[in-house]
Amino acid sequence: MADTQRTAVHARGITKVFGKNQNAVHALRGADLEVPYGELVMLVGPSGCGKTTLISILAGILDRSDGSCEVLGVDPQHLRQGARTRWRGENIGFVFQQFNLIPALTAVENVAVPLLLLGHSRNKAIAAAEAQLDRVGLADKRRQRPTQLSGGQQQRVAIARALVHEPKFVVCDEPTSALDADNGQIVMSLFADIAVQGERALVVVTHDARIFHFADRIVRMDDGAVTDVRQQASDKTPKLHAHS
Amino acid sequence: MNRIAIKMLVGDVAKYFGILLGITFAALLITQQSSIFTGLMSRTYAFIADTSLPDLWITDPEVKYIDELEPMQSTALDRVRGVPGVEWAVPMYKSILRGRLHNGTFRSVIVVGLDDATLIGGPPKMVEGELADLRRADGVILDVVSAKTRLASWSAYDADGKPVKGATMVPMQVGDSLQINDRRAVVVGLCEVSRTFQSQPVIYTTYSRALSYAPPERKQLSLILAAASPGTDPTELAARVTATTSLRARTSDEMCWDTVMYYVKNTGIVINFGIAVLLGFLVGIAIAGQTFYNFTLDNLRYFGALKAMGGSNLLLLRMVLLQATLAGVIGYGLGVGAASLFGMQVKGSELAFRMTWHIPAISGAAVAIICALSSIVSMIKVIRLEPAVVFRG
Numbered sequence A: 001m002a003d004t005q006r007t008a009v010h011a012r013g014i015t016k017v018f019g020k021n022q023n024a025v026h027a028l029r030g031a032d033l034e035v036p037y038g039e040l041v042m043l044v045g046p047s048g049c050g051k052t053t054l055i056s057i058l059a060g061i062l063d064r065s066d067g068s069c070e071v072l073g074v075d076p077q078h079l080r081q082g083a084r085t086r087w088r089g090e091n092i093g094f095v096f097q098q099f100n101l102i103p104a105l106t107a108v109e110n111v112a113v114p115l116l117l118l119g120h121s122r123n124k125a126i127a128a129a130e131a132q133l134d135r136v137g138l139a140d141k142r143r144q145r146p147t148q149l150s151g152g153q154q155q156r157v158a159i160a161r162a163l164v165h166e167p168k169f170v171v172c173d174e175p176t177s178a179l180d181a182d183n184g185q186i187v188m189s190l191f192a193d194i195a196v197q198g199e200r201a202l203v204v205v206t207h208d209a210r211i212f213h214f215a216d217r218i219v220r221m222d223d224g225a226v227t228d229v230r231q232q233a234s235d236k237t238p239k240l241h242a243h244s
Numbered sequence B: 001m002n003r004i005a006i007k008m009l010v011g012d013v014a015k016y017f018g019i020l021l022g023i024t025f026a027a028l029l030i031t032q033q034s035s036i037f038t039g040l041m042s043r044t045y046a047f048i049a050d051t052s053l054p055d056l057w058i059t060d061p062e063v064k065y066i067d068e069l070e071p072m073q074s075t076a077l078d079r080v081r082g083v084p085g086v087e088w089a090v091p092m093y094k095s096i097l098r099g100r101l102h103n104g105t106f107r108s109v110i111v112v113g114l115d116d117a118t119l120i121g122g123p124p125k126m127v128e129g130e131l132a133d134l135r136r137a138d139g140v141i142l143d144v145v146s147a148k149t150r151l152a153s154w155s156a157y158d159a160d161g162k163p164v165k166g167a168t169m170v171p172m173q174v175g176d177s178l179q180i181n182d183r184r185a186v187v188v189g190l191c192e193v194s195r196t197f198q199s200q201p202v203i204y205t206t207y208s209r210a211l212s213y214a215p216p217e218r219k220q221l222s223l224i225l226a227a228a229s230p231g232t233d234p235t236e237l238a239a240r241v242t243a244t245t246s247l248r249a250r251t252s253d254e255m256c257w258d259t260v261m262y263y264v265k266n267t268g269i270v271i272n273f274g275i276a277v278l279l280g281f282l283v284g285i286a287i288a289g290q291t292f293y294n295f296t297l298d299n300l301r302y303f304g305a306l307k308a309m310g311g312s313n314l315l316l317l318r319m320v321l322l323q324a325t326l327a328g329v330i331g332y333g334l335g336v337g338a339a340s341l342f343g344m345q346v347k348g349s350e351l352a353f354r355m356t357w358h359i360p361a362i363s364g365a366a367v368a369i370i371c372a373l374s375s376i377v378s379m380i381k382v383i384r385l386e387p388a389v390v391f392r393g
């Protein structure tokens, strides 16, 4: 068993069944996962093996059918709906394959959304969002709308949004699959650079073998279960290991 | 997040426009049609409203409304005068008679005969001449609009009695004469009257002269106008007159209301306007509701993302409600504004248009219902939304 002090995510025997009886789909069949603070874990495996389902459960947006799960010291499923929503807002960062930036808002407003959801004043939220946009190198794109940005730039805005409220746990589902190879590298390298910290755990679901080297640990899944966990020396090592 | 909700709505120009269009259309149609309806209805009692002096309108018990009067015996007047609390009571003749213009054409005209002594019940406003001129021989007063239109004649006629080419319309003027049931009438004045539901020209004269125009009948007293003596409540007096004379006494307000209700019950006018208003309402719901729902569906993935990122159901509901309210308020403003503009445009024309304060209130309520119905489906959708959808393509 991992040291819970240093383990952000501690999941055992997670199962998930969608539907009932004949229509039942066993998306997860007893998946185990540990994610230590300060690590970037990549979740890889064939399509339909349950990667998205697993991170949805870890992030507290989906209920598991069975198993035990502790994320940042709590079991999200034991929180009541309102408390769970608030917990997500305070602790989880999300990066989506399709970015999901609100088209009517400027880049900086999109980045400010998590803070506004937490009830911060607009001025404070915008100031923090501007600082975060600077960190992803888009200081000059603050007033642009998503449609005026390239895919890579949009995903950088989305990364800024995922980090602006300093979440302890960040989940990304296929963050590079909507991008070309070069942009995928740029975005992932930026992400590894600014997102990985000693007090934060990160899980990235990906198919993209070209970004595997950014991972501290690669977790393979197949048919609803984890089949292999491989620790690796990340390319972005110096900063990482100084923390953890 | 309020600002973000508004930006989301306004940011989708096409849908925003569609939603506004639906609400504006509904507010416009409801307001405009109701105003025309109210305008038309107020015309039905315009004659009563024009005659402000009497407190009571007394008729035969069979009479239902002002445009169909059953004449009474002349002794009825004395009976009314004998009721305690009646300050004064005067006779009035009102009936449609046949008039013949000097060019030979016939016109139905409404002849109103006023008490010879007091001339009570005269037109609200004289344009030319004076009411007292009715005392001159064969004197009548015409309403000025009819004098220029229905009672006007052409400047020149050919042998067949058709107007010659290039002939102009000549309004009937003071000094002109016409025949009413083959008796001579001389125009001594022109007056203004409110437009009534009956479109015939209105001709005022004295009571006795009106009787001389009218075909001889046993009963000829159309109406008795009466006033309550100071300190007497008109409603009580009306009840007393009705009880003691077995005539039908109504206050002015009651008489107006009787008349409106007669038209409401006996014509399809309410159903007609009701259908138009309902149509506005339904089309508003169809367009605004449909577009608003589509707008929500389009934004569902963003609502899902907001949910995942810590947006509570309550917050999302507030956003949807704010979006619907904003569209509702703006659409309502545009619709009622457009209806008011329309009303100002048609002011003074043939079209009836009367916007009382009730009408914007009613269309406001209708818009509120439209917005509520439109957004409720969207709200249910947003509440049911599972945040887990954010990771699904």
Ligand SMILES: Nc1ncnc2c1ncn2[C@@H]1O[C@H](COP(=O)(O)OP(=O)(O)OP(=O)(O)O)[C@@H](O)[C@H]1O
Pocket (backbone or CB within 6 Å): A018, A019, A025, A026, A027, A045, A046, A047, A048, A049, A050, A051, A052, A053, A054
């Ligand atoms: N809401 C749902 N209802 C029914 N079945 C579902 C639902 N969500 C996922 N599944 C099923 O669960 C299984 C695992 O899905 P999941 O999306 O977790 O896989 P994945 O590893 O993320 O695949 P991919 O690489 O294609 O994204 C699949 O068979 C999928 O069809």
Ligand SMILES: [Mg+2]
Pocket (backbone or CB within 6 Å): A051, A052, A053, A173
């Ligand atoms: Mg997936």
